[in-house]
Amino acid sequence: MKLERYSRSARRLHTAVYLLTLFLLATGWWLLVGREGEPSPVARLLGLPDAALHVWVGWGLAIAALLPLVLARRGVAAFMRETLRRDPGDLGWLLRWPLAIVTGRFARHEGHFDPGQRIANVAIVGLLVALIASGIGLVLVHFGPVFVVLAAVHRLATFAFTVVIAGHILVAAGILPGYRGAWRSMHLGGRVRIDQRLKRRPGDREASSR
Numbered sequence: 001m002k003l004e005r006y007s008r009s010a011r012r013l014h015t016a017v018y019l020l021t022l023f024l025l026a027t028g029w030w031l032l033v034g035r036e037g038e039p040s041p042v043a044r045l046l047g048l049p050d051a052a053l054h055v056w057v058g059w060g061l062a063i064a065a066l067l068p069l070v071l072a073r074r075g076v077a078a079f080m081r082e083t084l085r086r087d088p089g090d091l092g093w094l095l096r097w098p099l100a101i102v103t104g105r106f107a108r109h110e111g112h113f114d115p116g117q118r119i120a121n122v123a124i125v126g127l128l129v130a131l132i133a134s135g136i137g138l139v140l141v142h143f144g145p146v147f148v149v150l151a152a153v154h155r156l157a158t159f160a161f162t163v164v165i166a167g168h169i170l171v172a173a174g175i176l177p178g179y180r181g182a183w184r185s186m187h188l189g190g191r192v193r194i195d196q197r198l199k200r201r202p203g204d205r206e207a208s209s210r
């Protein structure tokens with residue numbers, strides 16, 4: 001039997017956010033390593049400077065991040081509730097996690113997200129908020145002490161976000177033995193087998209197997 005862990009709209013939002021975010025990471029790092037004078041291959045292709053492309057796509061991300069707050073308030077509330085919950089076995093789950101990555105024998109946990117995902121969610125959402133807020137600040141302020149603070153926040157958040165997202169992709173791509181097949185929950189119809197780490201939980205919707 002297969003399960004649908006995320007609704008179609010949640011999967012679409014996730015894909016939109018990650019395409020925009022990966023583009024911003026790429027152009028952001030291009031600017032950061034001082035390549036601004038030299039257009040990146042994508043800037044050459046589109047005939048626009050990297051900084052301009054970065055800001056346009058940045059606005060796209062800001063809109064994509066705001067949309068669920070208007071259109072899917074119940075989904076946002078459920079995401080927050082499931083992310084901020086704490087259950088008695090959480091610490092034990094986290095202690096067994098490093099071994100379970102390899103063996104696939106995860107401890108039982110309550111709720112939609114495992115305790116590791118809950119920590120990742122706080123880091124991902126917190127850093128995205130910092131990046132969007134400081135990015136909009138940088139569009140508006142071009143010099144002075146406020147600019148210096150915004151630029152430092154934008155840069156430090158980029159470093160932290162790069163590490164967190166690399167970890168998220170490593171886990172979610174399903175390369176590690178304990179997470180084999182996990183990528184399916186967000187792609188190609190979103191159906192995962194229930195014998196994997198992603199056990200059936202209240203709120204998971206049963207999907208008819210194809």
Ligand code: HEM
Pocket residue numbers: 021024025027028029031032033051054055057058059061062131132134135136138139151154155158161
């Ligand atoms: C995933 C999200 C984002 C990442 C990883 C990111 C990363 C970066 C990085 C690394 C830089 C270069 C900083 C430096 O050279 O010190 C940069 C510059 C900048 N970012 Fe972002 N950014 C993101 C989102 C945004 C958003 C949402 C906006 C605004 C709508 C934005 C606006 C800017 C601006 C205005 C600059 C300066 C561009 C220039 O050099 O003229 N960024 N970003």
Ligand code: HEM
Pocket residue numbers: 005014017018019021022113117118120121124165168169172173182183184185186187198
């Ligand atoms: C680059 C920006 C990305 C952001 C901001 C992001 C954000 C998130 C968030 C907040 C979740 C919720 C649960 C969790 O933390 O696991 C999630 C789940 C997930 N993400 Fe991403 N993600 C990104 C990129 C990717 C990429 C490139 C993949 C491709 C493999 C991916 C695959 C997944 C999968 C499969 C899940 C569901 C895990 C489960 O079954 O619970 N993500 N993502």
